[in-house]
Structure formats: C-alpha cells, structure tokens
Amino acid sequence: MTAARQSVAEAQRVVVKVGSSSLTTASGGLDADRVDALVDVLAKSRSGGEREIVLVSSGAIAAGLAPLGLVRRPKDLARQQAAASVGQGLLVARYTASFARYGVRVGQVLLTSDDMARRAHHRNASRTLDQLLAMGALPVVNENDTVATDEIRFGDNDRLAALVAHLVHADLLVLLSDVDGLYDGDPARPGTSRIDEVRGPADIAHVEIGSAGKAGVGTGGMVTKVEAARIAAAAGIPVVLTSASQAGDALAGRSTGTYFHRTGRRSADRLLWLQHASEPRGALTLDDGAVHAVVEGRKSLLPAGIAGVEGDFTAGDPVELRDVAGRAVARGLVNFDAKELPQLLGRSTRDLARELGPAYEREVVHRDDLVLLHG
DSSP states (O other), X not given: OOHHHHHHHHOSEEEEEEOGGGTBOTTSSBOHHHHHHHHHHHHHHHTTSSOEEEEEEOOHHHHHHXXXXXXXXXXXXXXXXXXXXXXXXXXXXXXXXXXXXXXXXXXXXXXXXXXXXXXXXXXHHHHHHHHHHHTTOEEEEEEOTTTOOGGGOOSSHHHHHHHHHHHTTOSEEEEEESSSSXXXXXXXXXXXXXXXXXXXXXXXXTOOOOOOOSSSSOSOOHHHHHHHHHHHHHTTOOEEEEEGGGHHHHHTTOSOSEEEOOOSOOOOXXXXXXHHTOOOSEEEEEOHHHHHHHHTSOOOBOGGGEEEEEEOOOTTOEEEEEOTTSOEEEEEEOSSOGGXXXXXXXXXXXXXXXXXXXXXXXXXXXXGGEEEOOO
C-alpha cells in the first residue's frame, strides 16, 4: 500500500459524497438495494468507533420525481423544490431505516450557501455537525433545495461536499459517482486509462473532462467532481474519486479510483465558503489606494476608498470588490445596506461618526470577512 493510500485507510474523519445516479433509477425513485449497499459499506467502515463519517447525499429531487408523477427532472426551480420537498423525506427515511440495521442513528443537516457565508450560521452548522459526530450519529447532509433560490444554491453537491469536508476538518473526502475514477479521455472509448494520482492541476491540464452524468438525474458531472477535488485539495484535504460500487475498497485504502493529493493548507473555514460558495449580491468599485490597501496591505475596506456601488444588497451579504477597470480583486461580507453607502463614499469614518453617529465608525468590509481573488 502506498503512503497516500495508507493515509486514506487511516483517515479518522471522512466525508463521503454520493450522487443521485448512484442511488436512484433514471426514471426517478430510490433504489433500496443501492442505498442498502452503500450503507453496508459505510457502517462497516465506521465499525469500532474509530472512524467518523459524514455523508453528503444527493437524491432528494430524483427521489421525488416518481411520487409526483414526473417522468424527468423539471427545469423550473419551483417544481424542483416541490420534488425535493417530497424526496428529501423519502431519502432520509430510507437512510434511517437502512442504518438502523447496524444500530446507527442518522441526523439530517440541510444547508444553503447563504447560510454558510454568514458567520453565525456557519458557526452553528459546524457546531451541529461536531455534536452529531460526538454523539455517535451519522450526519446526512444535503443542499436545502426546498428553499434555496438560484442565487444561493451550491449548484451541485460535489462542491458542497468539498466545503463540508473543510467545515468539519475532515481527513479525507471521498466522491462517489457512476465512473470509477478520472480517465485521460472518454472512459467508454477503447485506449483510455484511469489516472491513479493527481498531484496538482498540471497533472490533468491535458485531460478533456466531460460534463454529463450517465443517469440523467443529477446536476453534477466529472467537471464538478474535479472542481470539488481541487477545492478540497487546496484546503489541505486529500480526495479519492471513484464509483459507488468501489466505495469499500476506496475507504480501505486499496488502489481504486483517482487520488488527489493535497495541494495547500487549511485556511479560515468561512473564507473558503466565501470564495467558493457565495454568489455576490452586488459590487463595490475601489479607488487605486483602496485596492492596494486591501490586496497588498490586507486591510479592511473603509468608505473613503469606495468610488462606486452596484446591486441591491443588505448588511451581511457577499459583495465583489473591483478595481477601477472592473476586475474583481476580492470578495467580502458588507456591513452596510446598498442604500446606505452612497452618502458614505469617499468620507473618513471619523467624519461619518461625528455627523451620523458612532455606528458609522466601522469598516464597510472587515478584513476578517474578506477573501482575495487571485488571478
């Protein structure tokens, strides 16, 4: 066993993500045998109590299709949310019954990216997941499709899984799909081969990555899985990408799937969410001095350095910070509503506090709520 695979076998806190295509039929509806097979693997992997598992599971919308008489995944958000509402209950009930065979309790955690970008919500999600694990339960995480709007959706559970892995300080992320790894071409074509290890983006720069899942019921394809692996690896978490049928071998550290080596170190949790999971609700244009202060000096953004405001946002929302040429240089959580800002632009906090009161002697975006966008 290689050192990389040994680290997989020894990982104590693991996030496992499974897609709709691995749990359901193409026509919708949960496949009980497939769910049970996955649960058998996860329960065995955590037996003995030394390994903790968080399961990020797609399948709510797909599970709700057949009961609502839908023959395919709807394109409009309202009917997707209706399907998710019906399907989420069926999905968690199925997991609850299946894990009960092993005496394992299941806890449901539904998240939106909007929750995760906000400090208090982020802290609560982290605390809940930690407490479930501490009490011996297995968290089943999904995007809260029932209430998420287009603006606050993760878009795919692969990215959600990478961010959850960071949130819970996981030692490993396992992405399960309908393909047994990343290939150097279309796996259906002869002559292509599976890529065993990826040490960095350069290793797969030549690879054409398709976008569609085989079963037609999910939103993520190989593109989203590789992007999720990149996010997790950059945050210091190794990743194994393989098929659901190979999950047992993957978790045991056997040579299956594609192993992505970590490429970076952990950063402050919330900033990863801010960078990869937030959708800016507006934009602030910074003068040259403010750009330098924020990017080079790692300073907070003050009203004096703002030259323009776009969008309709409220305090706490993510906004993009741009230079005068319109290039995005950072993203941050804003401390003022959009309608408040025009009267503050170009003015010092001291003057604003004197005229409008002490509440205005604060940063527009604090440096702790700010992430730089490189490149």
